[in-house]
Each structure stands twice: as C-alpha cells, then as structure tokens.
Amino acid sequence: MSIFTGTDTICALSTPAGMGAIAVIRISGPEAFPLCSRIFTPAEKDLDLASAPSHTIHFGRIGSKNDLLDEVLVSIFRAPRSYTGEDVIEISCHGSTYIQQKVLELILSEGARMAKPGEFTLRAFMNGKFDLSQAEAVADLIISHSRSSHDLALKQMRGGFSEKIRELRQKLVDFTSLIELELDFSEENVEFASRQDLTTLLNQLESEIKQLIDSFTIGNVIKNGIPVAIIGKPNVGKSTLLNAILNEEKAIVSEIAGTTRDAIEDTIVIGGYSFRFIDTAGLRAARDKIESIGIERTWEKINQASIILYVFDSSLSSFDDVMDSASEFRELISNTPKRLILVGNKMDQLVELPHGFKDFVEYETIFVSAKRKENIHLLAESLVNAIKIDGLSDNTIVSNARHLDALKHALEAIEAIHDGLKAHISPDLLTVEIRQALYHLGSITGEITTEEILGNIFGKFCIGK
C-alpha cells in the first residue's frame, strides 16, 4: 500500500496560515534529526541534536551557511514517543509568512518533502498510535466549533467509540473460531458453537448496531449543526429575529480578542450546540406566495429541519390572521418527529392573546421582541431544550458518514447470518457471512483497511496534521 510507506521524511506548517507571533513547522521521518542538524545551530555549545534527549527544547539559529533565517526553538521527539511514532522535530519560528515559507523551503532543499493532508496522522495510525476511528476524530476535533461537536470528537479520539465496535467484533470473532473448528471436525457433525448462543449474540449485535445507526441522527446533527427553519407569514419579523439571535451569539464569541472564529453564515452556537438555519431566505420567498400556490415548497424545506420556529405577529388580534393553515400545521407536526416552537414577535405591542390561540397551547410559545432584543435568551434556552439529547454522556454516538455506512453493511451481513441460521445452512457458508460482518466492523477501526479508504479519510485532513 504505497501511500503509507513512511520511509521518507515529511514536513509542513502545523499552525494556521497567516501572520502570528510564532509559527510551528513539523518534520517527521528517519531523516528529521540529521536534516535539522544541518540547518540548525544550537546556542548551547557542544549540543548534538542526534543525541539530545527526547522531549527537550533547544534555542538556536536556523538557516543555511551564509544565510541566517531566524532564531528559533527546536523541540525534539524521539521515536516512538512522538505524535507520528517516528522521529519528530518541531521548529517554532517567528510568525512572519516570509519566515514560514523560507524555513519550509530550506527543509525541502535538504531532502524532506511536503506532507500530504493528514499524513502525520496517517503515519501515527500506521505506527499503531491510534486506530482509524480515532484518527478520523482528530480531523473532527480540529473543525469542531461547538461544545457538543468538540466533546463528541474528543471522546471518539480517546477511543470510546472504537472500544464499543471492537467489543462487538471480538464476540463475533470468537464465534467464528468455534465454527471454523467445526469445519475441521466436519466429518463428525459436532457443534462447538451453540447455534442458540449465536442467535442470542446476533440479536444483541443487531440491537446494538441499530442503536449506533440511530445515534447517527444525533451525531450528525451535533457535528453539522441542528437544522432549524424559521417560518411564518411575511412581515412578522423573521429576519429581525434571526439577526437578534445571531447578534447575541457574536457578542459572546468575540469576548476574547484574537480568538474570534470565522463567522459561519446563519450558524450559531447556543448552549454548546450548533444550530444551522436552513435556507430561510428561500422559505421566506416561498411563504410570500403561500396563500396562492400552497405550501408544498415550504414543506420541503421544513422536512429538512429538526426544529421549526413558527413566528407570528402577536400584535394582531386574531390567531386566524396569524396562522392561516392551522390544520396543515397540525398534520406536519404529527407526521414528522420535529419540535415546533411558536414565537410571538412584537410582544411590546401585544394587547391580549389572539383568538384561536388556545388551540395551540400544547405547543411551547415564547413571546419576544426581535427589534428590541427582548426575551431572545428565552428563545435560545428553548432551542437548547428542544434538542433533548440524553445519550451524550455515553460514548456510542456515531457522527461519521463512513462509519454509518460500514454499520449498515454490518447490519445487513448480520441479518444474512440470522437468515442462514434459520435455514440451517452449513458452517462454511455461515463463516462467509460472518466474515462479511467482521470486515465491515473492522473497517471502522482500521483493523481491516484499504489504500482507497485511507486515501479518502486522510485526504480530508488539513496539511500539517
């Protein structure tokens, strides 16, 4: 498998691109030490990088013979006590883009090559530093921008999810061994593997894998944001409401100078969860024509949402004016497992509760003034409560589409074993089906892998990790 023959030495900028106080350039591979010895002159007399102890830091100058580039700190990590499991050197230089580029050029000219995206982590995986699911979590960790997605990635990186998968797989492996033993003694027609125990195990596997598959809905929502649709008649203040929520969040995020994260349009983090407001612009447009062309297009949008905020104008006196298609809404809510929150905007102009409102009292209703930014925090609380994710504390949430796919295939294989058992198929056919399930479960943690899978996974990483 050519992409991970880690016999050469790779380097990359590991800190974010751009100007900063410092930048860190990482070098990994068998030539890391000799290469650095050629371009780094330590301030300590008689220091030999090649024999310096692991996990030590050394000040000195970097550059070619006549061309000093910078004064730097060099951190030494000896194989296998490094991120990649290889010899690693991290050069901490001044953070000008010029210096970053020149130091990289110098390292390249000494025989290293630029690391591919995720190649440091790929090498860590190949050297057994962690399994594939943990490696994937590293990439998730770096892009996570809410507490929940961060916690999910961190748990996965620390192995919680992998353990569950390995545990399930091991049980199946044990059975395979017994069944294969039967094959050796096939003349004698004995059953080393109890078919009843196998059925019990399969039921357990099915149940647990289904649970993992179900957790993807939550996991995906945590990772990519909980889709929320803001709908309502024209001029009830939907845009103003969205801006009011966004502004509240922005004020929190930019509290600490230098760490303001890039604004993600229409995505906000409340209470540690990321909420993604789906195509509300389109919704608004569709809504304008709602009386004449029906709400078909709106429904499509609503179907993508986990939470619906129905905004109405609480200054109007009749709820019939407010929610023109009450019966259709009831249908929507009863058909799909979504949360509906009624938002009475313009609360400052509220005289009395509109007629007909009592029909909707079973739904949570929050009165706000988007314009005056009143009660927005109550709405934020409601959004967080609407998620009701109880399963977060255990480590068995699947958030990766590749894992979901593998789990689905594993489930199919297990159902095939089940059917085979019922049909009393021969042990050799049974092992074929079991091996299918083992393959798919093993592909999650990387016990079974292919170059293509690895290429797909690590190609999505940022360079330098």
Place this chain on the structure above:
Amino acid sequence: MSIFTGTDTICALSTPAGMGAIAVIRISGPEAFPLCSRIFTPAEKDLDLASAPSHTIHFGRIGSKNDLLDEVLVSIFRAPRSYTGEDVIEISCHGSTYIQQKVLELILSEGARMAKPGEFTLRAFMNGKFDLSQAEAVADLIISHSRSSHDLALKQMRGGFSEKIRELRQKLVDFTSLIELELDFSEENVEFASRQDLTTLLNQLESEIKQLIDSFTIGNVIKNGIPVAIIGKPNVGKSTLLNAILNEEKAIVSEIAGTTRDAIEDTIVIGGYSFRFIDTAGLRAARDKIESIGIERTWEKINQASIILYVFDSSLSSFDDVMDSASEFRELISNTPKRLILVGNKMDQLVELPHGFKDFVEYETIFVSAKRKENIHLLAESLVNAIKIDGLSDNTIVSNARHLDALKHALEAIEAIHDGLKAHISPDLLTVEIRQALYHLGSITGEITTEEILGNIFGKFCIGK
C-alpha cells in the same frame, strides 16, 4: 511606570488566529507553573510541573475537573531561560478555534489575564533579554514579507544597529565624565577633557549620525516597499503590464501550499525587494487628460515614486507620438533622484525603433509584451538593479521612524554642542547640551525610556508576542 510591573501572569494565543493542525497558547509570569498544575494532568506518573526541568515537553490532558478539553503538549521554560525572562509555559493544543478559546478561558478563570499587544516582548525588554531597538525589530520581523525587509529586521533584532548607537553614545558618556570632573575642579580652571578631542568626536558623531539618518531613505523603502509609478499615455498597456508582473510573482509565492501569504494589493516582491505601485489608477486617470490640463497632478504622483516606468507603445512609428512631453520628462528626471525605465510594450508589433527614440538612449529601455508575458523577467531584473542598495551588508540601516526622529534630535543637540564649543561656553552648560544628545541616543536602545514611548512601541505589536 505602571505598564510594565510584570508581577501578574499573562496569557495569549501566539499562533495565527484561525483553524490549523495545532495552536500554541503562551503563559508568562510568576503563576505560570502553579496555574498550569491545576489544569494540566500529565501522562507521566508522578510528574510535578513545578519541579520539572526547564526546556522539557510533557504530554497530558488539559481541562477542569469534570470537563476534559484536549490532549496537549506542555513546554516548560524556567526563568530566566525563557523569552520573557519569567517562568513561561507554552501549551500546544489541537488547532480548532473552539479549543483555543476554551483553553484561554480556562487559563483566565485560573487567575491569568489576557496579554496586551507586545506584552511578552515588553517583559523580555524589562528583564534585559534585549534592548528596545531589538524589541522593535521583533515586530518588524513578524510583518516582514520580503528578503530585504526580513534581513533588515533580523539584523536589528540581533543587535547590529543597537551596537552602533551604543558605541556612539559611550564615546559621549566618556567625555561627559571628564567634563563633569572639570566641574569638581572648577576653581582650578583645568581641562580634563580636551576640547580638540571633543571637536573631533563631535565631527565623527555628526558624520555617523547623518549617515544613519540618510540610511533611513533606504531602510524605509526596504521596510515599506519601493514606490514605483507606472505612467504613460492611455492604451499603451499599463494595467496589463502591472498584471503581468503581479502574476509572475503570485506563481512563485504560491508554490508551497499552506504558506501563501495574504495578497498585498499592487505590492510585489522581486529579487527579495518589495515594490509598491503607488496609486497608478489615479495616475492613469490623470494621464488621460494630460494634453489638456497638463501634467501637474501626474507630477505629484511621480514625486512619491523612487522608480518610474514610462510605458510606450512600440508599435507606433514615431516617438513623438509616444512621449508627448519629452522636455518635461527630461526636467523631471534631472530634478529628482529617480530612476527612469522606458518600457516599450507590444514588442511583438515592433517594426523599427521609433523616430526620436535616440534622444532617450541614455535611459534603459526594455521591450516587452505585457499581453503575451514576454520579457517581463527582464523588466523585473531592471527593477531590482534600479535600487542599487550597496549598504545592506553593514548593519547600520535605520528603518524605524522613531529612531529617525531620535537621531535627528541627537544631531541637533550635537550641533548645539559644536556651537557651544566654538562660543567657549562653560563646562556646566556644555554638559547640559551633551545630556540632550545622550538622552536622544539612549531612547533608541531603551537606556532612556518613558512609559509613553513603551506604550507606543508595544501597542503596535500583535497579541501573543
């Protein structure tokens, strides 16, 4: 001087803002070690951060008791062997903006405060790690984006410029001591300090300070880019030429993935020098009306340039058509110390050299095709040659406006001493003038300083340095 009572503990993100493989958070101050012990759980058993040796790296977990944030590397630097001269800890965490922010929040909650811009370097200066001119060079180093500005900043950071200033100042200090000795023996009317030697020294000082002041023209140009004006009649291809030069550069800059620097509009680096194309848009507009309203406005622009590229259409047959105000151009060139390069564009359509061209043969002429990108590299070479900076190898180039100001004041003071000597003023008056000169020279390296000066200097730094 309240701004540098470094008795508290400061922290900041030291790597560029944004997402990357890793981020580094720096903590400096007396509480750095105890603070980190509270939030960091090392993987090594029985490791005590407080007693771990300096310049070592430790892997472990960071977070509050029940809330794991990340797995990190912690680098330890013990006072005085650190950047600031204080106890310093650098936390290398995963580079998500979420983690960066949460780790900072955790450190702040444990009693540290956010560092002000340049505060780490300010502390380094206060602890005698380097002088003021060297500290200023750190900021220059970080923003430098060409080889020449980088070299200049690096030399200044390594103390080359400071030494020159200190050497000059020391000579004056020695004289002051002698003159003050005269004051003690004033009854006896002796001259410990030879007035002739002082005059010789003053001449030497004047000459050397003038040289430093003159070097600012070069230093400033290196630091901020060499101003170049592209002028010429309408439709000769000025914009196309500029784009051709810019494109050539961009291809070089983006060679190494991940280190592409932010594009600085109309600024390009050729041969290690930064060239800044000044307000060519305005120039072009002015030039359009040149026949009718004269070239007064154009001249203003030209006056800001160090190099003028006069572009003409080499497909035209008469140089009179090409350069309509030849006599005015001659005047321009002879009046100001600028380099004029004639650029004959559309060389692919050149039939023969235009009539009247021979009058300009004393100026360098390059024929190019901006559209076909032919000979652009020759023009680039000419731009570099046009600078002709020979003084770069010695360390006495001034690039800082504050230093220039101090040098000018020092020069004034030295001229006053000169005048005083000629007028045979008393030793006590002489020392007053000498102290003025000493003050201004000392303010460059920080031997003499005020809170205001420090505030101005370090306020311009980025946070985290």
